[in-house]
Structure formats: structure tokens, C-alpha cells
Amino acid sequence: MIIARRLAIAALAAIVLFGLFAPVIAPYPYDRQFRDRPDAGPSHAFPMGTDEIGRDRFSRLAWATRISVLLAPAAAFASIALALAISAFSGFRSRLMRRLVESLTTVCLSLPWIFLFIVLRAELPLNTGPAASVALTFGLMGVAGWAWPGRVFTAAIGEMVHSDWMMQARAAGISDLRIAAAHAWPHLKSLAAAQFRVLIPAYILSEASLGLLGLGVPDPLPSWGNLLRDLQQPDVVKANPWALAPLAILMIAMISLELLQSRPEPAI
Amino acid sequence: MNRRFGAVSSLLNLVFVVLGGGFAAAALVRFSPGFDVDENAWNPRLSASTLEAMHRAKAAESRLPKFYLRYLRAAAHGDFGTSDAYHRPVSELLRERAPVTARLVVFGTAGGLALGSLFAWMAVWPRRALPGLISVSTSGVLLAIPPAVLGLAFFFWQAPLSLAVALAVLPRVFGTIRAALSDLYDSPALLAARARGIGAGRIALRYVLAAGLPRWFALAGVAIMLAFGLTVPIEALCDVPGIGQLAWKAALARDLPVLCALGLLVTFVAASVQSIGEIIGAAQ
Numbered sequence A: 001m002i003i004a005r006r007l008a009i010a011a012l013a014a015i016v017l018f019g020l021f022a023p024v025i026a027p028y029p030y031d032r033q034f035r036d037r038p039d040a041g042p043s044h045a046f047p048m049g050t051d052e053i054g055r056d057r058f059s060r061l062a063w064a065t066r067i068s069v070l071l072a073p074a075a076a077f078a079s080i081a082l083a084l085a086i087s088a089f090s091g092f093r094s095r096l097m098r099r100l101v102e103s104l105t106t107v108c109l110s111l112p113w114i115f116l117f118i119v120l121r122a123e124l125p126l127n128t129g130p131a132a133s134v135a136l137t138f139g140l141m142g143v144a145g146w147a148w149p150g151r152v153f154t155a156a157i158g159e160m161v162h163s164d165w166m167m168q169a170r171a172a173g174i175s176d177l178r179i180a181a182a183h184a185w186p187h188l189k190s191l192a193a194a195q196f197r198v199l200i201p202a203y204i205l206s207e208a209s210l211g212l213l214g215l216g217v218p219d220p221l222p223s224w225g226n227l228l229r230d231l232q233q234p235d236v237v238k239a240n241p242w243a244l245a246p247l248a249i250l251m252i253a254m255i256s257l258e259l260l261q262s263r264p265e266p267a268i
Numbered sequence B: 001m002n003r004r005f006g007a008v009s010s011l012l013n014l015v016f017v018v019l020g021g022g023f024a025a026a027a028l029v030r031f032s033p034g035f036d037v038d039e040n041a042w043n044p045r046l047s048a049s050t051l052e053a054m055h056r057a058k059a060a061e062s063r064l065p066k067f068y069l070r071y072l073r074a075a076a077h078g079d080f081g082t083s084d085a086y087h088r089p090v091s092e093l094l095r096e097r098a099p100v101t102a103r104l105v106v107f108g109t110a111g112g113l114a115l116g117s118l119f120a121w122m123a124v125w126p127r128r129a130l131p132g133l134i135s136v137s138t139s140g141v142l143l144a145i146p147p148a149v150l151g152l153a154f155f156f157w158q159a160p161l162s163l164a165v166a167l168a169v170l171p172r173v174f175g176t177i178r179a180a181l182s183d184l185y186d187s188p189a190l191l192a193a194r195a196r197g198i199g200a201g202r203i204a205l206r207y208v209l210a211a212g213l214p215r216w217f218a219l220a221g222v223a224i225m226l227a228f229g230l231t232v233p234i235e236a237l238c239d240v241p242g243i244g245q246l247a248w249k250a251a252l253a254r255d256l257p258v259l260c261a262l263g264l265l266v267t268f269v270a271a272s273v274q275s276i277g278e279i280i281g282a283a284q
Helices: A002-020 A057-091 A095-110 A113-122 A130-144 A147-161 A164-171 A176-213 A224-232 A234-239 A241-261 B002-030 B048-061 B064-076 B090-124 B129-144 B147-156 B161-185 B188-195 B200-210 B213-237 B243-253 B256-283
Strands: none
Touching (some): A057 A224, A095 A147, A113 A130, A113 B213, A113 B243, A147 A176, A176 A241, A176 B213, A224 A241, A224 B147, A241 B129, B090 B129, B090 B213, B090 B243, B090 B256, B129 B161, B147 B161, B188 B200
8 A cells, every 4th residue: 555655646746747847848839730740640759649630649748737737736726715715604604604505515516516517617708718718617616616625614613613612712702703714724724635635636537527528628728638539539549549648647647646545554 | 303394494405405596597597698689689670769668678577586587487387498509498308308318327326336335345345355455446447537438438339328327426436335334334233143143145134225224315316416417428428319418519509598497407306316315314
């Protein structure tokens, strides 16, 4: 288990570095087209070949890794911040407010996430540029995914509200904001970190599903999700197995993240 | 008394959620881009005063509370409007496609729960390292594959897509079932039963299935909604004419009447499944 965790850390570090140094590693810009070389096989000039409009697969994979590696944690951070704000707001208010937020959380959790996202995504204006669209895609993920950490925070804050130290702090006339920042936050910090780690793989996978459906990061920007669209053409995959590279890197990242989340078995 | 209170509270919750979902759906339609555009505005036969009167009438009808009430009343009668992309009543489209998705969801959920239980049992019952390792690794690998990719693989291999849904559900229920089984297998009642020499089959039926019934019901509810979410990309990419494909095509075509009707129905189904789980849990 220890060896597996070390391997997972090494794999994740390699993937993160590959993404962060994409501008240095990638031989070409992600959108440069070599129109005389569409669907080219691997060669010295194109280590993973080119796609159907002659873009270098290796360069696009590096840039896609950069986008997924940077934005999935950003979306997870947004979800945690929103969940904390909503849970703290409801936790320090009346019982009715808590009940309302609990109901909202339950419904958000039971709704198929991808469905909610499809509806929200369809509301976006048609003339959104690629960069804004990426920000909106991950931003919406962050907003729509608040309920997962929200349930955990609401339960934790619900317990805290009835604790002796909280009652004493309130009796001493300390404001709710100060109680939340100075007294409740240290208790919630480790929960927030755990939720953050859980959300990152969930968002990576969600982006992949949305990208495959054409509802994620739009072309010409690459992401792991939209690179997977090549899998819809089995002939392309048969001709150039490097088309499977985005799936392989995504799976390695996911398995590594899962391994890091699993608790090591205690040594007896 | 407490049980009755729990059931009433769950039902009230359901009503609140459906009304809230309906409001959100109506607001989405009302504030969608192009809602205020009237094609008569380009009709040269209409005078300026007629157009002004029509515009005022439409503005009055479009006020959100009034629009919401009208939308909800029509929805209660099964009228969800007309699809912009298909030019057909939304209710007709839903009626056509619901059975396809229902089949996929039912078989996918059943298969996912059965396989998830088998793998969880392998991880808990034999108390040996190898079966545990196999089940945890398989579940981990399946979790790392996007469901749509699983669906595509099954589509190209011409294998049943419900099996792809089942394999996508499996890793998502595996952890919960394993934790529940672990809890039940460590319970004093079950340890006593093993000590008395009761067979594994009877233990599984009486001490695991029967004793954990509320948990299994709650899990089945969650698994149904999970499977429904997983069918969306699978139906969309594998050309299955179900609700998921309809949602995807509606999203691409910005067909808001369809999306809002689907949103309302899915909210209703999700809240109903949740309430039924709560009521059964309270009754147990």
C-alpha cells in the first residue's frame, strides 16, 4: 500500500509538471494546423501523430493537461467556499432556515449532476468565447457541486451550534462572524481539505463526460474531455493508438487520486 | 406518532421541492434569451398600435408569478409546451422516450447493485487479501473510466448497454455496500449466529439482507438516480433514443421547453425517490 501511494504521488507529480510546463514541453501551439499532415501517424516531428485537421496530438495533450490540472482544483475550491458560506449562514440562523438548506442539499444531491449541468450550460449565451466558456464550464461545476461538501459542513456546524464552547462564545457576546472565523473554521479546516481532495477527481471525470458530449471546453482549446471525442471514431483509434493517450493519462490521474484518498491499512 | 410526523414531513418536503423546481424551470424559460421576441414584430401588415397592444399584453402575461402559475397549471395537466427543435408537444416526446430510458435504468441499477454487492461481499466475507484486492482494484479502475467511454466501448463491441450502465454504477455503490456489509458482519448478532454454526446462506438472508433492509432501500433510491445520470452520456453517444439523448439534443439546440420539462420531472422523480426512502426508513 505504501509503495502504491508513493507511485501515485510520483504519477500525479509527473502529470502536474507535464501540465504546468506545457508551454515549454509542447513543440507547437495547441491550435496550430498542419493542413498537409491530417491524421498523420507518430513521427519525429509529431510524437503522437496529428488529429483530423492536422494539429499535433502531443502538444494538445500537454495543453489539455494544463487546463484540467489547473481548473479542476479551482472548481473544487469554489464549491468548498460556496458550501462553507451556505452552511455557515444556515447553521447560525433559525431551525427553519437549516431545514430549508438541508432540503435543498438533499435535492441537489439526488438530482443527476450531469442533467443539472446540461440545463445550466444551455442557458449560456451562444457568443461566448473559448476562454470565457472554459471559465464558465468550471465555474458552473463549482457552483453546481456545492451540495456534496455542503451536507458535510451543515452536519458539522449543526453539531457545533449545540456545543458548550459555542454556547459560551455566544453568551459572551461574540459576533457570529467572529465565531465562524476564529472558532468554527479551525474545526472545519480538515473537513474542507478532505472534501477538496474528493471533489478534484469528481470534477475531472465530469469535465471528461461533458467534453465527450461537446458541452465542456470548446474547440480549439483542448481538454482531456474534448480530446476523448476521438474515441467516437474506432477507425481513428485503430489507425493511431496514441488517440487513447488522453484516456490513459486521465485514468492514471484518477487512480492516483483514489489511491491517495484511501486510508492506509494500519500495520498490525 | 413520530413515524407519522416523519412521513408528513417527507411529503411536505416533496411538495416544497417540486414547487421550487417548477419555479426554477419557469424562471429559466421566462428569462431565456429570446423569450420576449415576437415573430409578429416583423409582420408588415400589422399597424404600430396593434403591435404595441400585443407587446403590452405579452408583457403582462410574462410577469414571473403569473407565468409561473400558468406554467405549473399546464404542467399539472401534462402540458409542458412545444419543443422548439422538434416542433412537437414535449409530453409526446417524453412518452415516447421514457420506456427506453426506464429499461436501461432498471437493468443498469439492478446489475450495478448485484455486481456491487458481489464485489463488496468478496472484500468483506472471505477475510482473505486476494479477493479483497481484486474487488477494490476492479472498482477503482471502473471508477477511473468516464461512463461515456464505457458506453462507447460496449456500443462498438455490440454488447448490451445496460451492462455498461451496471459497470458504471458498480464502483459508485461499492464503497457504501462494503461499509454496510462490514458493519453488519461485525454485529454481535451475526457473530453469535456464526458461532452457532448457522450456514452462510441463511446468515446472508436473515442477518444481512433482512437486517439491513432500510439501508438497502435507501441505497436503491440513490442508485436509481445515479444510473439515470449515467445514462445521459451513454444514450447521447450511443444513439439510444431515450430521455438522456433528448436532454443532450435539447441542450445543443437550446430547446428550453424540453429542458425545463425534463428538469421539473427529474426533480420530481429524485424528490419522490428520496421521500419514499425516508418513509420506508421511518417505518422500519
